Amino acid sequence: MQKNNPLPDRNELKKKYERYSEVRSLITRDLQIRLEEIFQSFPTHPTIKSRTKNFESYFRKYLRILKENGKNGEPPLITDLIAVRIVCPFIEDLSAAEQTIKRTLEVIEVERKGSNHTFKEFGYESTHLLIKIPGDILEERGGCDSEVAEVQIRTILQDAWAEVEHELVYKAEFTPFDEPMKRKLAAVNASLSLADIIFQEIRDYQRQLNSQLGKRRDSFFKKIEDSTDGLLFSAQETPGKPEQAEAPLPYATPSGGESIDDLLLNALYAHNKNQFDEAIGYYTRILDADPDNTIKSLIYKHRGMANFAQSKYEEAIDDFSQSFSLDPKSYKVLYYRGVVRSVLQDYSEAINDFTESLRINPYQPFSLYRRGQAYFHIEDYPGALADAEAALVLEPDSESIKKFRAMVLEKLKM
Numbered sequence: 001m002q003k004n005n006p007l008p009d010r011n012e013l014k015k016k017y018e019r020y021s022e023v024r025s026l027i028t029r030d031l032q033i034r035l036e037e038i039f040q041s042f043p044t045h046p047t048i049k050s051r052t053k054n055f056e057s058y059f060r061k062y063l064r065i066l067k068e069n070g071k072n073g074e075p076p077l078i079t080d081l082i083a084v085r086i087v088c089p090f091i092e093d094l095s096a097a098e099q100t101i102k103r104t105l106e107v108i109e110v111e112r113k114g115s116n117h118t119f120k121e122f123g124y125e126s127t128h129l130l131i132k133i134p135g136d137i138l139e140e141r142g143g144c145d146s147e148v149a150e151v152q153i154r155t156i157l158q159d160a161w162a163e164v165e166h167e168l169v170y171k172a173e174f175t176p177f178d179e180p181m182k183r184k185l186a187a188v189n190a191s192l193s194l195a196d197i198i199f200q201e202i203r204d205y206q207r208q209l210n211s212q213l214g215k216r217r218d219s220f221f222k223k224i225e226d227s228t229d230g231l232l233f234s235a236q237e238t239p240g241k242p243e244q245a246e247a248p249l250p251y252a253t254p255s256g257g258e259s260i261d262d263l264l265l266n267a268l269y270a271h272n273k274n275q276f277d278e279a280i281g282y283y284t285r286i287l288d289a290d291p292d293n294t295i296k297s298l299i300y301k302h303r304g305m306a307n308f309a310q311s312k313y314e315e316a317i318d319d320f321s322q323s324f325s326l327d328p329k330s331y332k333v334l335y336y337r338g339v340v341r342s343v344l345q346d347y348s349e350a351i352n353d354f355t356e357s358l359r360i361n362p363y364q365p366f367s368l369y370r371r372g373q374a375y376f377h378i379e380d381y382p383g384a385l386a387d388a389e390a391a392l393v394l395e396p397d398s399e400s401i402k403k404f405r406a407m408v409l410e411k412l413k414m
Helices: 010-019 021-038 055-069 092-104 135-141 156-170 179-233 260-272 276-288 293-309 313-326 331-343 347-360 365-377 381-394 399-412
Strands: 047-052 082-088 107-113 126-132 148-155
Touching: 010 021, 010 055, 021 047, 021 082, 021 092, 021 135, 021 148, 082 092, 082 156, 092 107, 092 126, 092 148, 148 156, 156 179, 179 260, 260 276, 260 293, 276 293, 293 313, 293 331, 313 331, 331 347, 331 365, 347 365, 365 381, 365 399, 381 399
Parallel strands: 082 148
Antiparallel strands: 047 082, 107 126, 126 148
């Protein structure tokens, strides 16, 4: 009578396993290098690790699958002899990494580990992709008793939990069965999952903030160009018309309970929609909350930009001055104040601001350019030429600076 689940010959399995060990190690390394190349341009630069399953782990899994399947005469199929792990900073990276792999490698199967866990459970979460080992790698290295490999995709915190859980639960002789201990493990897992969610929320907020800062910066520089270059080049070109204010955005209803982050984001949204009074109101509320000096300096700078956009030049100068007094290394604030003073045709004070800004950071082509303009207006043409040429060293492709330099040379009859 034939027995069910005959015991495998461990020595024979080990001989067969070790026959391909060296080739598997080479293929594992090749696959890691391939994935590092694939993810080289990925925005968040995930960490890529790899491992070849050792025989002890292989044999334990072999026996477990044999027991679970209860089949006779069919050896278990183990697909993770070769595994590569992609560890990403943020939750949003997981789906992007999965799509990247699907575009570049042949994916046979997708398994989402832990997706069916309840909040009381503490199993790890991970996306596992079963991929076909690229043909060129197999052709170069030869067969390894497997044509597939496993690619695991996790966040940093999911990976940390998986490593600890592997030691505490999977490899341990006794797993926790005491209810208080189970609850503690579930709480730790929940805390890590919550941290992942919070990190993603912060990432989303930063993206919104950076987008709004970029728009605000562009509109501010456009105002500078219209206000300063227009004085020089008005005969050749007409500055663009200012954008019309759009309908108000659905801002968060002020309740007195917003965080500084909430108020700043609302201020930037209003600022970028040319709703400057609303923006100034939000900036002022942040200042009224009396944050630390670093934040105050930043907010005074933004409020100065909003005042400048409304042509409230004296208010803008006051805000930029307040900002600089709180952060004496802020060369940009001095540049901004110099621009406002140039618009007011207070060229002597503007030159002082640009000069002090350049003292803090001499590698500013547009501070040199604006100071050169101020020199031009007071008919110090040699000073204007020196600044124009220095600016072109730093920004050789700037058409505005080239045009300005030509104007100065014309004045000097050179």
